Each structure stands twice: as C-alpha cells, then as structure tokens.
Amino acid sequence: MSDPLNLKDADVPRLPRGVRLAPDRVRGGTVLLAPEKAVRLDDIGVAILGRVDGAASFGDVVSGLARDYNAPEDQIRTDVQKFLTSLRGRIYLELA
Amino acid sequence: MTTPPPIAMLAELTHRCPLSCPYCSNSLELQDKAGEMTTDQWADVFRQAADLGVLQLHLSGGEPASRPDLVDLVTAAHEAGLYTNLITSGVGLTPRRLDALEAAGMDHVQLSLQGTNAALADRIGGYKGGFNRKMLIAQEIKARGIPLTLNAVMHRQNLDDLDRTIEMAVELGARRLEVACVQFHGWALKNRAQLLPTREQTEMVKRTVAAARTRLRGVMAFDFVPPDYYADYPKACMGGWGSAGLNVIPDGTVLPCHAAESIPYLTFEKVTERSLRDIWYDSAAFNAYRGTDWMPDPCATCERKEVDFGGCRCQAMTLAGNAGATDPVCVKSPDHDKVVALLEEVDAADAEADFTYRVPAG
Numbered sequence: 001m002s003d004p005l006n007l008k009d010a011d012v013p014r015l016p017r018g019v020r021l022a023p024d025r026v027r028g029g030t031v032l033l034a035p036e037k038a039v040r041l042d043d044i045g046v047a048i049l050g051r052v053d054g055a056a057s058f059g060d061v062v063s064g065l066a067r068d069y070n071a072p073e074d075q076i077r078t079d080v081q082k083f084l085t086s087l088r089g090r091i092y093l094e095l096a
Numbered sequence: 097m098t099t100p101p102p103i104a105m106l107a108e109l110t111h112r113c114p115l116s117c118p119y120c121s122n123s124l125e126l127q128d129k130a131g132e133m134t135t136d137q138w139a140d141v142f143r144q145a146a147d148l149g150v151l152q153l154h155l156s157g158g159e160p161a162s163r164p165d166l167v168d169l170v171t172a173a174h175e176a177g178l179y180t181n182l183i184t185s186g187v188g189l190t191p192r193r194l195d196a197l198e199a200a201g202m203d204h205v206q207l208s209l210q211g212t213n214a215a216l217a218d219r220i221g222g223y224k225g226g227f228n229r230k231m232l233i234a235q236e237i238k239a240r241g242i243p244l245t246l247n248a249v250m251h252r253q254n255l256d257d258l259d260r261t262i263e264m265a266v267e268l269g270a271r272r273l274e275v276a277c278v279q280f281h282g283w284a285l286k287n288r289a290q291l292l293p294t295r296e297q298t299e300m301v302k303r304t305v306a307a308a309r310t311r312l313r314g315v316m317a318f319d320f321v322p323p324d325y326y327a328d329y330p331k332a333c334m335g336g337w338g339s340a341g342l343n344v345i346p347d348g349t350v351l352p353c354h355a356a357e358s359i360p361y362l363t364f365e366k367v368t369e370r371s372l373r374d375i376w377y378d379s380a381a382f383n384a385y386r387g388t389d390w391m392p393d394p395c396a397t398c399e400r401k402e403v404d405f406g407g408c409r410c411q412a413m414t415l416a417g418n419a420g421a422t423d424p425v426c427v428k429s430p431d432h433d434k435v436v437a438l439l440e441e442v443d444a445a446d447a448e449a450d451f452t453y454r455v456p457a458g
Contacts, residue, residue: 005314018204018243026149033179035204038151091271
C-alpha cells in the first residue's frame with residue numbers, strides 16, 4: 001500500500017538540522033543522533049544514510065546501493081523505501 | 097547481569113528559576129546558588145559522561161538560563177561530543193544569547209509550555225509575563241531554524257486545551273510535541289487534587305493524541321506520557337532503574353532519576369567525590385533496583401517484568417511506602433486498592449483550591 005511519506009525517485013532526501021550520524025566510541029558502531037533520541041544503526045542503515053547527502057536523489061541512492069551490493073534494484077528499493085519512510089515519519093529525514 | 101553504559105544524562109545545572117510551577121520535578125529541598133557546581137566542574141562531568149557512553153545531554157534546571165555561564169557549559173558539552181539539548185522555559189533567553197548558544201553547538205531546544213494563553217500559563221507558572229516572553233523567544237527559535245520540541249505539561253487545569261496546544265506546537269514549527277501528563281512526585285504530589293486529571297480527560301487525551309499522531313505524521317512527532325494512575329500496567333520508568341539514564345543535580349549528587357531522593361533509605365553519591373563511572377557501575381543506590389533480582393511477587397513471576405521493570409520505584413515509595421514494592425498502579429499489585437481509592441477521591445477533590453507553588457528551601 002502506498003504511504004504519503006514514500007519517496008519518489010526524483011526526491012532528494014537529507015538529514016534535517018539536529019539529526020546526524022555519529023560514531024559510538026564506547027559501544028562501537030554508528031548511531032543516528034536526533035532530538036532527545038539516539039538510534040543504533042545496522043550496517044544497512046549506515047550504508048543507506050552514507051548515500052543521503054542532500055544531493056543524491058532517492059533513485060540515485062537505490063541504484064548506487066544496487067551496484068555496491070550487486071543486488072536487484074527492486075529489492076533494494078523496497079528496503080530503502082521502508083527505512084527512509086520510517087525516518088520521515090519521525091522527522092529524522094526531510095526532502096531538499 | 098551486565099550493566100550497560102548510560103545513554104542519556106539530565107544535568108540540573110541550577111535549581112533557580114523565575115517560574116514556580118506547582119509540579120516542578122526538582123527535589124522538595126531546592127538547592128541554592130552557593131552549592132552549585134562551577135563551570136569547570138560541570139565541564140568535567142560532561143567529559144566523564146561522554147567517556148562513559150552518554151550520547152544525549154539534557155541541560156535543565158530549574159531554569160538553565162539562570163546560569164550566567166550557560167554558553168560556556170554548552171561549549172563544554174559540545175566539545176565533549178555530546179548531543180546537547182537545552183530544556184528551558186524560555187525566560188532568561190534573549191536573541192543575542194540564542195545566537196551565542198547556536199554558535200557554541202547547542203543542537204536542540206525543548207521549550208516548556210504551561211498553558212495556551214497568558215492567563216492560564218502565568219497562573220500555573222506563578223510568573224506574570226512569562227507566557228508572553230516565552231512566545232517571543234519561541235519565534236526567535238523558529239526564525240533561526242533551531243530544532244524545537246514543545247513540552248506541554250498537561251494536567252486537570254489545562255487538558256481541556258489540548259487541541260489548541262497541538263495547534264500551537266505546529267504554528268511554532270515544533271518537530272516534536274511531548275504531551276507529558278504530570279507524574280506525581282515531590283511538588284506535584286502536594287498539588288495532586290488540583291492536577292490529577294479526571295477519567296474523562298484521561299480517555300480524551302489518549303484519543304486526541306492518537307488522532308493527531310496520524311493526522312500530523314511527517315509534520316510533527318509525538319511523545320506521550322499518559323496519566324498513569326488510570327493505567328492497568330505501570331510505566332517502564334527510566335527504561336529500568338540504572339539502565340539507560342542518570343541525573344546530576346546542582347551540587348553534583350548523582351541520581352538514577354529526578355525523584356530518587358524521595359526514597360529515604362538510599363544514599364546518593366556526589367561526582368565531586370567519586371567518578372561518574374564508579375557511581376554508575378558500583379554505587380549501592382544505582383544497584384539497588386537494577387535488573388530483576390530485587391523484584392517481589394507479583395513482578396518476579398510476571399511475563400511483563402522486562403517490559404515495565406516493576407514500574408516506578410519512587411511511585412512505589414509514595415503509594416506503598418516501599419520503593420521495593422510493585423508499582424501500585426499495576427492491577428496485579430497488592431497495593432492497587434490505594435490507587436483505586438485515590439481515583440475515587442478525585443471527583444470529590446477541590447480542584448479549584450490554590451496551588452502550593454514551589455518555593456526555595458529554608
């Protein structure tokens with residue numbers, strides 16, 4: 001089912017002010033720091049957000065990851081869409 | 097059981113505050129300016145916290161803007177690598193000070209809201225003119241694009257204004273709205289008759305928040321603290337005692353939560369005398385209710401014991417007279433009848449009586 005917060009291929013996602021990736025130097029790994037929250041990211045989350053730079057479109061992020069992981073774009077698109085849509089719902093992601 | 101490192105630290109930089117809200121979360125024994133840690137002492141605590149694993153720092157009070165060195169404290173927190181959140185009433189902030197705080201690395205502001213209009217808000221805050229000053233600073237925050245959470249403290253006197261509260265949060269550009277129903281510890285306990293919501297208000301706030309959460313998805317996120325006296329199961333207070341967060345009060349005493357001093361048989365240590373790491377991992381107070389070994393029945397055999405961790409230790413102290421008891425809010429608690437009796441008194445209570453405002457000790 002379509003969600004109004006789903007990204008279109010041409011949409012350019014970015015982290016809003018006050019949301020950023022940071023290394024967790026005590027526990028290891030990477031966390032997404034946001035207002036009053038810290039979200040632990042798995043490797044896939046880090047890979048996705050590593051491509052969210054305020055310039056790349058959603059389509060660019062998907063095709064880049066598909067290349068990196070040598071995986072079908074449709075599969076990647078579903079996973080990236082789900083992750084980024086959930087971040088938009090929490091206002092941890094906006095469109096440039 | 098392995099104790100995890102803490103994620104968040106609440107720093108009560110000062111207990112001084114121009115407001116005197118009757119539900120203030122500070123201790124009944126408010127500390128004075130002379131006892132507050134210095135800039136350098138706080139900066140050292142921030143570095144210790146970051147080294148210990150803290151990621152989120154909440155600079156609170158009292159009113160943190162009452163500290164003349166607030167900008168220096170934000171600089172120290174930022175340099176320690178902490179995500180720095182300022183929890184403020186807005187009173188004591190100016191456009192120039194906001195500029196300096198932004199430049200120092202403040203990440204986010206949580207602005208409290210006592211009511212949706214000056215008459216109501218200033219009566220609750222006990223400070224005439226406070227609401228208008230707050231609205232001016234809220235506009236300054238919005239104009240700068242500083243990430244903003246509005247913290248609406250809700251209770252019997254203002255819950256009927258919830259729709260307008262939500263509208264205001266959207267108008268002010270808040271990304272998050274905390275609908276925080278008053279929890280009854282310390283000062284709030286002295287004003288429970290005036291503050292405890294009715295059952296109708298409790299049902300209404302749950303419905304309204306659920307509907308607004310759907311309607312405003314992608315526009316504003318909600319954090320909801322329901323009035324727990326009406327719940328069947330207790331809140332997972334602090335995500336478990338000594339599990340995720342800690343609280344440092346103005347003189348450097350380190351607490352597992354802001355109300356912990358209401359438990360008279362625990363001794364809390366000072367970060368001026370022992371390292372934050374030792375207090376977190378090794379102090380008797382932090383270990384008192386960690387994990388599940390301390391739990392009495394019905395918690396010990398309950399399938400929810402790692403869902404709500406037996407509820408709130410301070411509430412067990414207040415309502416059952418024993419911090420090691422099951423939170424009496426729980427329907428399975430042998431003390432639950434005490435909560436039922438309290439709720440029966442609500443309708444008869446004199447909700448219009450004057451507040452007991454927070455006042456300095458001595």
